Amino acid sequence: MSSITCPECGSANTPDSVFCAACGASLATATPPPPPPAETTYQPPPPTVSPVERPTGVTILGVLAVIAAILQIISGLILAALTDNGGFIVLFLIIGIFYFITGWGLLNLKKWSWYIALILSLIGLIGFPIGTIISIIVLWYLFKTKTYFGL
Numbered sequence: 001m002s003s004i005t006c007p008e009c010g011s012a013n014t015p016d017s018v019f020c021a022a023c024g025a026s027l028a029t030a031t032p033p034p035p036p037p038a039e040t041t042y043q044p045p046p047p048t049v050s051p052v053e054r055p056t057g058v059t060i061l062g063v064l065a066v067i068a069a070i071l072q073i074i075s076g077l078i079l080a081a082l083t084d085n086g087g088f089i090v091l092f093l094i095i096g097i098f099y100f101i102t103g104w105g106l107l108n109l110k111k112w113s114w115y116i117a118l119i120l121s122l123i124g125l126i127g128f129p130i131g132t133i134i135s136i137i138v139l140w141y142l143f144k145t146k147t148y149f150g151l
């Protein structure tokens, strides 16, 4: 080691310098730490816990459920305003909250949300033809990704 580089200004200083000749900063931190003592016993590296990666389709389902939740609540508000019936908002609010919880569960790969999504898809099968088609796709995807939910 021929010189010490100042951590503050980058100037090269003589190896025996305690303070930087250019700026006066302490050079104590510039000296590299001593190498760690040689390990006498082998220590295995700590196991790396990789977070479960969420498939894109599950993200889409979760986001769609959240969007459905928002639409339900908006629909409830509009219907309540048009019909002057407060019952609508309660019904739609409950459905909206239900969708929202399901969406949150799907995005967090919660086991229970998979079952709720399954039930919602089975109910959706009734909505022939569009609902049936969407529900079949969702059902197919739910079974394809069930392992991500610990099932």
Ligand SMILES: [Zn+2]
Pocket: 006, 007, 008, 009, 010, 011, 020, 021, 022, 023, 024, 025
């Ligand atoms: Zn310096």
